[in-house]
Amino acid sequence: GAVVSQHPSWVICKSGTSVKIECRSLDFQATTMFWYRQFPKQSLMLMATSNEGSKATYEQGVEKDKFLINHASLTLSTLTVTSAHPEDSSFYICSARPSGRGEQYFGPGTRLTVT
Amino acid sequence: AQTVTQSQPEMSVQEAETVTLSCTYDTSESDYYLFWYKQPPSRQMILVIRQEAYKQQNATENRFSVNFQKAAKSFSLKISDSQLGDAAMYFCAYRSGPNSGNTPLVFGKGTRLSVIA
Numbered sequence: 001g002a003v004v005s006q007h008p009s010w011v012i013c014k015s016g017t018s019v020k021i022e023c024r025s026l027d028f029q030a031t032t033m034f035w036y037r038q039f040p041k042q043s044l045m046l047m048a049t050s051n052e053g054s055k056a057t058y059e060q061g062v063e064k065d066k067f068l069i070n071h072a073s074l075t076l077s078t079l080t081v082t083s084a085h086p087e088d089s090s091f092y093i094c095s096a097r098p099s100g101r102g103e104q105y106f107g108p109g110t111r112l113t114v115t
Numbered sequence: 116a117q118t119v120t121q122s123q124p125e126m127s128v129q130e131a132e133t134v135t136l137s138c139t140y141d142t143s144e145s146d147y148y149l150f151w152y153k154q155p156p157s158r159q160m161i162l163v164i165r166q167e168a169y170k171q172q173n174a175t176e177n178r179f180s181v182n183f184q185k186a187a188k189s190f191s192l193k194i195s196d197s198q199l200g201d202a203a204m205y206f207c208a209y210r211s212g213p214n215s216g217n218t219p220l221v222f223g224k225g226t227r228l229s230v231i232a
Contacts, residue, residue, distance in 0.1 A: 051217055091158065095220075102165065106160035
């Protein structure tokens with residue numbers, strides 16, 4: 001149990017276009033989901049926390065208009081990178097916390113390359 | 116703000132031997148949770164073990180166990196009978212608050228573990 005899927009696993013897009021990444025909790029409901037960004041050989045950097053049915057809370061320095069997060073249901077959250085630029089190239093990881101539980105489970109990540 | 120420190124950027128262990136990864140944290144809270152996550156080359160984050168601060172007993176999951184020293188704010192991970200598949204980046208993480216809260220995990224910088232055959 002406690003499986004989180006993420007799609008796509010790898011995407012290449014042109015500069016100026018938008019990319020949507022989906023995160024789904026497959027066998028549990030998640031009131032809260034988290035989005036992280038990870039640079040090579042570094043730790044995870046929290047981008048935002050989203051709660052089902054409400055606006056996401058963004059970490060300082062994260063542009064909310066560039067990284068649009070929607071948590072439409074208890075099993076789905078999406079991250080849209082708008083007007084992507086090469087500096088947005090990175091590894092993006094979502095995470096979900098089962099309602100009423102303390103631990104978090106992570107998706108397999110999405111590698112975004114902007115050309 | 117809470118911080119998590121992993122002082123060992125890299126560690127290595129011989130196959131079948133035991134290794135201990137260190138983690139310290141700083142907090143003024145009494146209600147919190149600690150975790151160890153493993154990130155193999157696939158980059159999939161895997162929950163290895165969790166510890167609730169109110170529990171005095173150290174958590175154990177098969178070959179993985181922790182040494183939780185609350186007063187010292189230390190949370191080390193011991194891997195026994197190391198296997199080649201244990202090679203990965205290990206992250207120590209802290210989370211404050213009750214289970215119903217939406218507070219995020221605070222991660223350390225990680226320790227890269229190599230297993231030598």
